[in-house]
Amino acid sequence: xxxxxxxxxxxxxxxxxxxxxxxxxxxxxxxxxxxxxxxxxxxxxxxxxxxxxxxxxxxxxxxxxxxxxxxxxxxxxxxxxxxxxxxxxxxxxxxxxxxxxxxxxxxxxxxxxxxxxxxxxxxxxxxxxxxxxxxxxxxxxxxxxxxxxxxxxxxxxxxxxxxxxxxxxxxxxxxxxxxxxxxxxxxxxxxxxxxxxxxxxxxxxxxxxxxxxxxxxxxxxxxxxxxxxxxxxxxxxxxxxxxxxxxxxxxxxxxxxxxxxxxxxxxxxxxxxxxxxxxxxxxxxxxxxxxxxxxxxxxxxxxxxxxxxxxxxxxxxxxxxxxxxxxxxxxxxxxxxxxxxxxxxxxxxxxxxxxxxxxxxxxxxxxxxxxxxxxxxxxxxxxxxxxxxxxxxxxxxxxxxxxxxxxxxxxxxxxxxxxxxxxxxxxxxxxxxxxxxxxxxxxxxxxxxxxxxxxxxxxxxxxxxxxxxxxxxxxxxxxxxxxxxxxxxx
Amino acid sequence: xxxxxxxxxxxxxxxxxxxxxxxxxxxxxxxxxxxxxxxxxxxxxxxxxxxxxxxxxxxxxxxxxxxxxxxxxxxxxxxxxxxxxxxxxxxxxxxxxxxxxxxxxxxxxxxxxxxxxxxxxxxxxxxxxxxxxxxxxxxxxxxxxxxxxxxxxxxxxxxxxxxxxxxxxxxxxxxxxxxxxxxxxxxxxxxxxxxxxxxxxxxxxxxxxxxxxxxxxxxxxxxxxxxxxxxxxxxxxxxxxxxxxxxxxxxxxxxxxxxxxxxxxxxxxxxxxxxxxxxxxxxxxxxxxxxxxxxxxxxxxxxxxxxxxxxxxxxxxxxxxxxxxxxx
Numbered sequence: 001x002x003x004x005x006x007x008x009x010x011x012x013x014x015x016x017x018x019x020x021x022x023x024x025x026x027x028x029x030x031x032x033x034x035x036x037x038x039x040x041x042x043x044x045x046x047x048x049x050x051x052x053x054x055x056x057x058x059x060x061x062x063x064x065x066x067x068x069x070x071x072x073x074x075x076x077x078x079x080x081x082x083x084x085x086x087x088x089x090x091x092x093x094x095x096x097x098x099x100x101x102x103x104x105x106x107x108x109x110x111x112x113x114x115x116x117x118x119x120x121x122x123x124x125x126x127x128x129x130x131x132x133x134x135x136x137x138x139x140x141x142x143x144x145x146x147x148x149x150x151x152x153x154x155x156x157x158x159x160x161x162x163x164x165x166x167x168x169x170x171x172x173x174x175x176x177x178x179x180x181x182x183x184x185x186x187x188x189x190x191x192x193x194x195x196x197x198x199x200x201x202x203x204x205x206x207x208x209x210x211x212x213x214x215x216x217x218x219x220x221x222x223x224x225x226x227x228x229x230x231x232x233x234x235x236x237x238x239x240x241x242x243x244x245x246x247x248x249x250x251x252x253x254x255x256x257x258x259x260x261x262x263x264x265x266x267x268x269x270x271x272x273x274x275x276x277x278x279x280x281x282x283x284x285x286x287x288x289x290x291x292x293x294x295x296x297x298x299x300x301x302x303x304x305x306x307x308x309x310x311x312x313x314x315x316x317x318x319x320x321x322x323x324x325x326x327x328x329x330x331x332x333x334x335x336x337x338x339x340x341x342x343x344x345x346x347x348x349x350x351x352x353x354x355x356x357x358x359x360x361x362x363x364x365x366x367x368x369x370x371x372x373x374x375x376x377x378x379x380x381x382x383x384x385x386x387x388x389x390x391x392x393x394x395x396x397x398x399x400x401x402x403x404x405x406x407x408x409x410x411x412x413x414x415x416x417x418x419x420x421x422x423x424x425x426x427x428x429x430x431x432x433x434x435x436x437x438x439x440x441x442x443x444x445x446x447x448x449x450x451x452x453x454x455x456x457x458x459x460x461x462x463x464x465x466x467x468x469x470x471x472x473x474x475x476x477x478x479x480x481x482x483x484x485x486x487x488x489x490x
Numbered sequence: 491x492x493x494x495x496x497x498x499x500x501x502x503x504x505x506x507x508x509x510x511x512x513x514x515x516x517x518x519x520x521x522x523x524x525x526x527x528x529x530x531x532x533x534x535x536x537x538x539x540x541x542x543x544x545x546x547x548x549x550x551x552x553x554x555x556x557x558x559x560x561x562x563x564x565x566x567x568x569x570x571x572x573x574x575x576x577x578x579x580x581x582x583x584x585x586x587x588x589x590x591x592x593x594x595x596x597x598x599x600x601x602x603x604x605x606x607x608x609x610x611x612x613x614x615x616x617x618x619x620x621x622x623x624x625x626x627x628x629x630x631x632x633x634x635x636x637x638x639x640x641x642x643x644x645x646x647x648x649x650x651x652x653x654x655x656x657x658x659x660x661x662x663x664x665x666x667x668x669x670x671x672x673x674x675x676x677x678x679x680x681x682x683x684x685x686x687x688x689x690x691x692x693x694x695x696x697x698x699x700x701x702x703x704x705x706x707x708x709x710x711x712x713x714x715x716x717x718x719x720x721x722x723x724x725x726x727x728x729x730x731x732x733x734x735x736x737x738x739x740x741x742x743x744x745x746x747x748x749x750x751x752x753x754x755x756x757x758x759x760x761x762x763x764x765x766x767x768x769x770x771x772x773x774x775x776x777x778x779x780x781x782x783x784x785x786x787x788x789x790x791x792x793x794x795x796x797x798x799x800x801x802x803x804x805x806x807x808x809x810x811x812x813x814x815x816x817x818x
Contacts, residue, residue: 465562
């Protein structure tokens with residue numbers, strides 16, 4: 001890998017580009033700002049993207065900040081090992097389609113990753129600017145998005161080369177980021193790949209979980225089309241273990257399986273009153289809006305549109321839910337989170353956008369009980385103040401109850417966004433499969449192979465919860481592991 | 491034949507000997523044997539909120555390798571809590587279906603909201619009563635005695651508001667005015683107070699120069715502190731008292747009953763001598779009652795408490811008179 005990167009870096013055009021601008025000048029450039037839609041305007045639309053993307057000029061200027069390091073530490077921060085300097089330098093020299101091609105060498109979903117990856121914790125956290133210069137990193141995420149968007153808008157979408165078919169059929173279960181990354185790699189290796197999806201839409205959490213103001217569905221569809229063009233088959237409304245068993249699929253010729261069935265089981269707090277009408281999981285809330293068009297009056301799918309909406313949690317799902325509530329017309333859309341703002345797991349950008357949109361943050365507070373009107377509809381929640389105690393094993397300070405601090409808040413919709421648990425369908429269909437006490441599938445961390453040799457797994461069903469890019473990394477590792485297994489088993 | 495029945499936990503018990511909350515009472519097979527041995531009731535192993543926190547730390551450490559999304563682990567204590575509660579609820583249900591003696595759930599929390607949440611769940615699971623294991627060690631230098639006491643009183647009040655089954659408390663002796671706290675606590679509406687909780691204790695190994703755990707079991711000599719406070723408070727409390735710590739035989743159990751306890755809770759002796767210790771204590775109490783011609787526990791309960799003109803004996807702290815002039 002190192003040799004390959006070195007060879008790529010020594011190509012004439014890269015050397016020439018490096019010599020055009022001195023590093024001192026590159027590092028003097030400020031990081032580009034992402035243009036955004038006006039907060040007051042954007043809260044009127046569920047499906048209009050907040051980030052508008054970089055234009056050519058800004059993208060090239062930002063790309064020129066990259067010093068094309070000898071040791072590109074940014075790649076180490078990328079779970080799918082994108083050749084970051086190569087794609088960035090292609091943008092700098094104006095070869096945007098080449099940049100997109102570079103992304104696709106290792107990533108099946110560049111337009112998605114450019115939008116939803118927590119780059120600030122991954123590639124950008126490992127950028128030379130961050131590590132050594134203590135300056136703002138190169139905006140790798142913005143540039144990734146730029147390259148992918150440019151390619152899509154140009155209409156000259158490249159389809160990665162695939163090896164001749166090897167006659168072996170493999171299946172991916174679930175159609176989220178882990179499966180799509182797996183499918184992309186396996187199809188390139190010459191396998192026949194079918195992705196089975198339980199729902200009527202392909203994309204998994206990219207479609208049902210992430211709102212269109214962050215990740216428009218048509219962006220996901222383009223990436224899916226690309227996989228289709230490469231030869232990946234998609235089966236909708238197909239529940240492996242129910243619609244057909246693993247044995248049925250084996251009889252149809254599938255010789256190995258990649259399980260990435262996600263974490264679709266919502267968690268609740270089990271506090272008094274949580275079963276009242278008007279209290280729902282973020283899964284349900286977001287699925288209704290994102291996947292079933294509940295925000296659109298022309299669709300029959302109902303969703304509760306509250307005036308006083310409280311969202312419990314501090315992650316991206318909580319931010320997505322509360323910002324959705326605002327777009328559905330909530331006068332007061334609140335985050336109730338038991339730790340401080342600094343400790344919220346949500347991306348800084350999402351918190352910032354939520355603040356701009358008028359979301360109210362009630363930090364260091366936790367619900368203890370809900371109350372309802374005579375019809376059983378929630379109308380009040382009791383919260384208690386928290387303070388921060390000693391750091392726990394995650395390094396964050398533990399929330400501790402402040403006794404006697406309960407207060408009530410008027411609410412008519414509550415969205416509980418405190419995490420999800422693994423989907424139990426596959427483990428329940430395969431009693432011999434080794435799972436943890438929390439329902440996650442146990443795998444070898446290198447090959448992603450489970451206790452059933454022909455079954456590999458990744459994403460949320462293995463980690464409990466994974467970011468899009470980590471899930472994709474799992475998918476890629478599983479593809480490599482499965483290819484090795486099938487090759488050796490021949 | 492002596493009648494050993496008594497009342498504690500707001501319930502009629504066929505014997506004053508109760509299996510105290512311990513690891514043994516977290517096991518269905520042992521619970522069955524405890525009932526067969528003639529225990530008046532069984533207090534299930536405590537459900538500790540603090541244990542959930544410890545389990546969370548273990549899980550966070552294990553999960554570091556998986557680099558799970560921080561969102562997944564942000565509220566993982568709720569997952570662990572639910573698992574613990576569900577296990578405990580199953581234990582209550584199974585115990586209730588297996589034994590014919592009262593099954594008392596025991597719970598120990600850090601925050602009052604959790605006490606009430608747990609108490610509701612345990613009541614719903616079918617527990618006959620709840621014992622609140624109030625166990626804060628008063629070592630937090632930022633909190634004065636009032637803060638700790640207020641926390642206890644508020645917790646008890648809140649739990650009583652949300653459950654209808656009897657609630658008792660088990661306390662430590664660490665209060666600045668223990669008598670008054672017991673008195674006030676007894677008037678809150680609780681069905682009993684058990685004196686006293688026995689904590690894990692550290693010890694020091696002087697050879698290795700390190701801290702070690704002291705003996706986890708009580709010794710027969712440890713009964714004197716609960717005896718004193720049972721004797722002092724039984725006539726003054728508005729609810730029944732039970733004694734625990736150091737009760738290893740019928741003789742000590744009888745001393746507690748004579749001091750005014752309505753029941754005794756035993757744990758260490760069950761480990762040291764086996765569950766049959768319960769039947770031995772029952773037999774010893776019955777034999778003594780027959781010898782003394784007592785037909786029921788109430789015939790002698792509290793006979794030697796403070797009100798029976800024994801105030802000096804109970805409240806004397808110094809040895810001067812006793813040892814005066816004896817050359818010590």
